Amino acid sequence: MEFKSEKLNNGLAVIGELNKSAKSAAVGFFVKTGSRDETGRISGVSHFLEHMLFKGTEKLSALEVNEAFDRTGAQFNAFTSEENTVYYAAVLPEYLEEVTRLWAELMRPALRDDDFTIEKNVIKEEIAMYKDLPNFDVMERCRTLHFDGHPCGNSVLGTEESIDNLTAEQMRDYFGTRYAPNNMVLACAGDFDWDRICSLAAESCGKWPHKAVERKLDHDEGSKKKERIGKANLVREHICLMSAGVSAQDPRRFAASLLGMIIGDDVGSRFFWELVDNAVAESATMQFGAMDGTGAFCSYIRCSSENVTRVLDTVGAVFDHLAQNGVTKEELRTAKNKLLSALVIKNELPMGRLVDLGFNWIYLQEYLTTEDEIDAIKTVAVDDVHSLIEQFDPRNFTQFCLGPARDNQ
Amino acid sequence: MEFKSEKLNNGLAVIGELNKSAKSAAVGFFVKTGSRDETGRISGVSHFLEHMLFKGTEKLSALEVNEAFDRTGAQFNAFTSEENTVYYAAVLPEYLEEVTRLWAELMRPALRDDDFTIEKNVIKEEIAMYKDLPNFDVMERCRTLHFDGHPCGNSVLGTEESIDNLTAEQMRDYFGTRYAPNNMVLACAGDFDWDRICSLAAESCGKWPHKAVERKLDHDEGSKKKERIGKANLVREHICLMSAGVSAQDPRRFAASLLGMIIGDDVGSRFFWELVDNAVAESATMQFGAMDGTGAFCSYIRCSSENVTRVLDTVGAVFDHLAQNGVTKEELRTAKNKLLSALVIKNELPMGRLVDLGFNWIYLQEYLTTEDEIDAIKTVAVDDVHSLIEQFDPRNFTQFCLGPARDNQ
Numbered sequence: 001m002e003f004k005s006e007k008l009n010n011g012l013a014v015i016g017e018l019n020k021s022a023k024s025a026a027v028g029f030f031v032k033t034g035s036r037d038e039t040g041r042i043s044g045v046s047h048f049l050e051h052m053l054f055k056g057t058e059k060l061s062a063l064e065v066n067e068a069f070d071r072t073g074a075q076f077n078a079f080t081s082e083e084n085t086v087y088y089a090a091v092l093p094e095y096l097e098e099v100t101r102l103w104a105e106l107m108r109p110a111l112r113d114d115d116f117t118i119e120k121n122v123i124k125e126e127i128a129m130y131k132d133l134p135n136f137d138v139m140e141r142c143r144t145l146h147f148d149g150h151p152c153g154n155s156v157l158g159t160e161e162s163i164d165n166l167t168a169e170q171m172r173d174y175f176g177t178r179y180a181p182n183n184m185v186l187a188c189a190g191d192f193d194w195d196r197i198c199s200l201a202a203e204s205c206g207k208w209p210h211k212a213v214e215r216k217l218d219h220d221e222g223s224k225k226k227e228r229i230g231k232a233n234l235v236r237e238h239i240c241l242m243s244a245g246v247s248a249q250d251p252r253r254f255a256a257s258l259l260g261m262i263i264g265d266d267v268g269s270r271f272f273w274e275l276v277d278n279a280v281a282e283s284a285t286m287q288f289g290a291m292d293g294t295g296a297f298c299s300y301i302r303c304s305s306e307n308v309t310r311v312l313d314t315v316g317a318v319f320d321h322l323a324q325n326g327v328t329k330e331e332l333r334t335a336k337n338k339l340l341s342a343l344v345i346k347n348e349l350p351m352g353r354l355v356d357l358g359f360n361w362i363y364l365q366e367y368l369t370t371e372d373e374i375d376a377i378k379t380v381a382v383d384d385v386h387s388l389i390e391q392f393d394p395r396n397f398t399q400f401c402l403g404p405a406r407d408n409q
Numbered sequence: 410m411e412f413k414s415e416k417l418n419n420g421l422a423v424i425g426e427l428n429k430s431a432k433s434a435a436v437g438f439f440v441k442t443g444s445r446d447e448t449g450r451i452s453g454v455s456h457f458l459e460h461m462l463f464k465g466t467e468k469l470s471a472l473e474v475n476e477a478f479d480r481t482g483a484q485f486n487a488f489t490s491e492e493n494t495v496y497y498a499a500v501l502p503e504y505l506e507e508v509t510r511l512w513a514e515l516m517r518p519a520l521r522d523d524d525f526t527i528e529k530n531v532i533k534e535e536i537a538m539y540k541d542l543p544n545f546d547v548m549e550r551c552r553t554l555h556f557d558g559h560p561c562g563n564s565v566l567g568t569e570e571s572i573d574n575l576t577a578e579q580m581r582d583y584f585g586t587r588y589a590p591n592n593m594v595l596a597c598a599g600d601f602d603w604d605r606i607c608s609l610a611a612e613s614c615g616k617w618p619h620k621a622v623e624r625k626l627d628h629d630e631g632s633k634k635k636e637r638i639g640k641a642n643l644v645r646e647h648i649c650l651m652s653a654g655v656s657a658q659d660p661r662r663f664a665a666s667l668l669g670m671i672i673g674d675d676v677g678s679r680f681f682w683e684l685v686d687n688a689v690a691e692s693a694t695m696q697f698g699a700m701d702g703t704g705a706f707c708s709y710i711r712c713s714s715e716n717v718t719r720v721l722d723t724v725g726a727v728f729d730h731l732a733q734n735g736v737t738k739e740e741l742r743t744a745k746n747k748l749l750s751a752l753v754i755k756n757e758l759p760m761g762r763l764v765d766l767g768f769n770w771i772y773l774q775e776y777l778t779t780e781d782e783i784d785a786i787k788t789v790a791v792d793d794v795h796s797l798i799e800q801f802d803p804r805n806f807t808q809f810c811l812g813p814a815r816d817n818q
Contacts, residue, residue, distance in 0.1 A: 021430050023753045023779070063686075070677035073746025075754060092750050277472075335484025341501050344432045345484060349758050370432070408687035 004194045006201075010210045011182025013335075014201045016359055017189045017353060025096040025190035026350040027197075028088035029103055030358040032185075033178035035154035036082045037215055042166060044158015045174050047080040048123050052171070053106050054078075054086065055115040060105065062115070075351070082152055083292050084362060090351040093191040094158045097200055100188070104204035107184075111175065116168040124164075127157045127304045134231070134238045134402050139300060141229070142240035142400035151216065152291060180211035187358040190350030217293030220244065222398050230405035236282070237403035238300070238409050241315070244392050245288055245295035247330035248363040253290045254376045255384045256392075260288035260297055261335040262327050262385075263318065263394070268334065270318050275301065281311050291361060297394060305404055319394045326386040339377055344370065412776045413603045415610075418631050419619045421592025423610045424770055426598045426762060434505040434599035437757040438512055439767040441594075442587035444563035445491045445701075446624055448622050451575060453567015454583050456489040457532050461580070462496065463487075464524040471512065471524070481508045484760070492701050493771065502600040506609055508598070513613035516593075520584065525577040528814055533573075543640075543647045543811050548709060550638070551649035551809035552762050557632035560625065561700060589620035596767040598647045599759030620683035626702030629653065631807050639814035645691070645810035646717050647709070650724070653801050654697055654704035657772040662699040663785045664793045665706070665801075669697030669764040670744040671794075672727065672803070673708055677743065684710065690720050701772060706803060714813055728803045735795040748786055753779065775804075 005015040034046050035093070056062045069076055069089075075097070076089035087106070089099045106255050140155055147153025158166075177183075188197055221244045246252045264271040264286025271284040281303040288297050303311050346352035347370040360368050414424040414783040443455050465471045478485055478498075485498035485508070496515070498508045502523050539545050549564055556562025567575075587594075595614070597606055630653045655661045673695025674678040680693035712720050755761035756779040767779050 021758045026751065066676065070743055071746065073748075073750040075750060081607070090750070092746070092756055095746070095750075127547070161519055267475065334479050337480065337501070337504070339482075341433065341482040341499070341504075342483060344501055345499055345758065345760065348432045349754065351754065 001369065005367070007196055008181060008202060009205055010206065010208055011180070012201065012205050012208070013185045013361060014198060015187050015367070016192065016194050016197060017355065017357055018188055018192065018194060019350065022190035022350050024090055024350050025093045025188065025192040026101045026354040027087060027088040027096060027103065027186070027188045027307040028086055028354050028358055029107055030187060030362050031179055032083070032183050032215070032362055033085055034081050034083045034330060035156045035158075036151040037178060038154055038174075040162070042170050042174060043155060043162035044123065044212055045166060045171055046085055046178070047156050047158070048119070048163065048166065049171055049175060050078050050080045050085050051119050051123065052115065053109045053112055055109065055112065055119065057105050057110050059106060060210040065102075065106065065310060068105040069099070070101050072102070074099050080156055082154065083154060084357075084359070086358065088351070088354060096188065096192045097196055100186075100197060101204055104201070107179065107205070108208070109175075111168060111172050113168050116171065120163060123157070124160050127160055127163065130157060134234060134236075135300060135302065138238040138240045138400055138402040139298065141402065142242055142398060143297075145225050145227055145400050146222045146242040147220055147399035148225065148295065149217065149268050150220040152220060152294060162329050177211050177213050180192060181205060181208040182210050182212045185358055185361045187354055187361065189354040189357055215292065219247065219294045222296065222396070224396055224398050226399040228403065230403060232405045234402065234404045236302050236304050238399060239308070239311065240400045241299040241301075241397040243297050243394050244394070245297050246290065246388070247293050247295050248290035248359075249293070250290070250295070251376070252384065252388055253295070254373075255380045256288045256290065256297070258294065258332060258335045258377070258380055259327070259338060259385050259388060260286050261339060262331050263322070264299055265335070265338060271299070271301075274314050274318055280307055280314060284311075297392075298350050308401070308403070316395070322389055323393055326389060327382060331383055332380070332382055332385065336377055336380070340374060343373060343377070350353040410778065414776070415607055415783070417590060417611060417615055419615065419617055420589070421610065421614050421617070422594045422770060423607060424594060424596050424766065424776070425601065425603050425606060426766055427601065427603060428599055428759065431599035431759050432502075433499055433759050434502045434597065434601040435497060435499040435596045435763040436505060436509045436595070437495055437763050437767050438514065438516055439594040439596060439626070439771050440494040440588055441492070441592050441771050442494055443490050443566045444494040446587060447558040447563055447583075449571070451583060452564060452571035453532065454575060455494055455587075456567070457528070457567050457572065457575065458580055458584060459487050459489045459494050459526065460528050460532065461520055463680065464518065464521065464528065466514050472509075472538045474515065476705065477511050477775060480548060481511070483508050489565055490707070491563065493768070495764075495767065497760070497763060505597065505601045505633055505769050506605055509595075509606060509609055510613055512611070516588065516614070518583050518584075520577060522577050525580065529572060532566070533569055536569055536572065537808055539566060543643060543645075544709060544711065547647040547809055548651045548707065551651055551707075551807060554634050554636055554809050555631045555651040555705065555807035556629055557634065559627065559629040559671050561629060561703060586620050588623050589622050589698040590614060590617040591619050592622045594767055594770045596763055596770065598676050598762040598766055628656065628703045631705070633805055633806070633807050635808040637810040637812065639812060641814045643811065643813045645711050646714050646810060647711050648717070648720065649809045650708040650710075650806040652705050652706045652803050652806040655699065655797070656702050656704050657699035657768075658702070659699070659704070660785070661793065661797055662704070663782075664789045664797050665697040665699065665704065666748060667741060667744045667786070667789055668736070668794050668797060669695050669706055670748060672731070674744070674747060680708070680710075683723050683727055684720060688693060689723060693720075706801070717810070717812070725804070731798055732802055733800060736791060738791055741789070741791055741794065745786055745789070749783060752782060752786070752808070
């Protein structure tokens with residue numbers, strides 16, 4: 001395993017972890033842009049732009065893009081979050097250069113007016129589809145309520161209205177600064193030739209102009225507001241709770257992930273035993289999410305209307321108990337085992353490894369081996385979790401509920 | 410990479426592929442039993458039994474099973490198909506023995522009457538849930554129509570009626586023969602200690618009694634019947650087509666997989682260009698499935714009611730063209746790339762490798778390295794695909810449609 005990094009003159013970071021015993025190779029462009037970098041007027045533009053990159057370049061039609069991926073046999077996709085837009089592919093080693101060159105071409109898209117107009121409908125259908133998923137909807141609404149004006153509360157998809165009003169010109173402007181090479185990382189993992197990737201990067205990306213680009217990084221403690229919305233078609237109560245946590249740059253992020261797992265892993269967590277195993281709730285999970293400069297714990301619970309009070313009382317009791325007694329050695333050990341095996345298994349595949357590699361560079365400009373991360377998890381002590389609970393009391397949460405409409409609504 | 414195999418006196422096959430550079434290890438019990446080994450009276454028992462294995466043994470309660478998995482940090486699950494019931498887990502290497510011992514214990518379940526009665530409702534809810542998914546329902550109905558009496562047409566889940574009528578005694582009888590050690594394979598992949606797995610297997614599984622157990626292996630050409638059912642709540646037409654193919658034992662299975670991909674891969678296939686890209690159908694895919702002694706090509710197409718005739722005409726034209734002209738070198742090359750990268754990426758992870766390892770032993774009693782499979786795919790020639798089309802003409806298909814109720818229904 002060998003790590004390499006280089007920076008082009010225009011600021012594009014090129015990094016790679018070589019693993020000659022890997023049977024595949026993965027490549028990704030990590031663009032440090034997402035809904036938190038949008039204003040309300042262009043809400044949803046990052047995600048829309050991700051779609052537009054597949055519509056082709058000045059030289060390639062959408063059809064040719066499709067065929068080009070097909071020829072390499074690539075497993076490829078892209079995703080947009082609040083903070084990042086990531087384009088990735090996994091291939092047999094002999095196709096890595098071809099697929100990297102293809103992605104590099106797509107990073108300078110044509111953004112044609114006609115394609116923009118047609119794709120608007122696809123985006124609006126996606127918004128409508130997600131609005132119909134109460135588990136998704138409640139989390140997004142809770143995030144907006146929790147961050148209450150902080151850009152981390154911005155919606156990734158945007159609204160039907162914001163998409164309707166968006167112009168191709170606004171998208172091209174946004175693209176012009178946010179996709180500047182100095183705001184992107186090109187990462188590779190697995191079995192590949194570093195020198196050839198470097199010359200390919202210089203050749204394909206070296207002329208992209210450097211631009212001034214920034215992001216506001218404020219920590220946010222969350223609004224702690226409580227709200228509920230009723231919807232006629234719902235039969236279950238969907239509850240989302242969010243509270244503040246550490247950032248992606250904070251060394252305590254590993255302790256925070258373990259705490260989230262102890263409280264709300266799918267199976268074997270406090271939520272599991274107190275809420276799911278005894279059928280008080282149908283689902284009850286918590287996850288910690290580290291972000292750029294801030295972070296949050298997010299719980300999702302689904303239950304019947306009759307059980308809402310009991311669920312919230314139980315959650316309160318779980319949080320009180322944690323604030324008073326912390327966690328046990330045994331549950332920390334179990335959480336470590338689960339987190340470690342998930343980490344190791346994901347990172348064993350070049351495609352999985354790529355994601356950690358890229359995000360560590362985006363957030364920390366740092367290379368961490370899988371072993372570094374394993375060590376960081378292993379050394380978390382019960383006391384580390386305690387002081388985290390002390391500083392970020394889980395009882396200080398924002399709450400959003402989505403459930404059946406009541407008579408007074 | 411080193412392969413090891415051993416057979417216990419009672420017939421249990423123990424196999425392992427050691428990869429000291431792997432960071433994780435995977436283990437699975439492959440039981441050669443599924444819905445095709447059931448009679449109508451006990452339809453659904455294999456899948457129900459899979460659920461019951463998690464309910465514990467004479468020594469372990471369901472809660473203790475849960476906690477035991479949790480402690481190892483395992484990523485674990487099980488699935489039941491027409492032919493196999495598979496229990497698997499991936500862990501850090503230091504937990505492989507613990508999780509293997511746990512699975513071995515669970516392979517001799519208590520099958521308590523109380524648990525059986527409670528779990529019946531879970532199974533019936535699962536049946537109801539899948540019945541609500543037209544894409545699943547149409548495939549299951551088409552399979553039954555295609556195999557028309559051949560046991561490969563048996564439903565994996567069974568019916569509400571068959572589950573209602575099933576007794577715990579019938580399940581215990583079925584278990585007694587089908588879970589005989591001589592009908593099972595214990596497989597490991599990744600980084601583990603072969604000798605210790607062998608002694609563990611001898612100790613934990615050595616006393617399970619050998620039983621006479623068999624399966625009828627007839628090839629089936631399919632009924633080629635055509636049927637349609639209307640349902641009031643549907644707005645789209647769901648079409649499933651099935652035609653005969655080669656078995657899991659047949660060396661031509663690689664050519665058959667490539668043919669399935671050329672005709673109906675998600676992207677870039679003939680169905681994609683003729684039906685999806687031009688919006689005649691919303692979805693149109695074909696996959697080849699090799700089974701024990703037989704095999705089938707299965708297509709799934711979803712479209713609007715107005716487009717059904719056009720879709721079926723287009724499918725007919727695609728099949729006619731194939732029968733007359735075969736496939737091109739270029740499309741075979743693209744299909745190989747896609748199949749190879751999917752194979753290599755899956756097999757790079759011990760968990761993925763385990764599945765191929767176990768199934769190759771179940772079907773062929775043979776060890777094939779990933780490289781053997783890569784070679785087998787690479788050497789498929791255009792002519793091999795042609796002679797496959799000649800023998801298994803795709804035009805000889807069974808057809809089942811599920812769509813909106815019409816006035817006369």
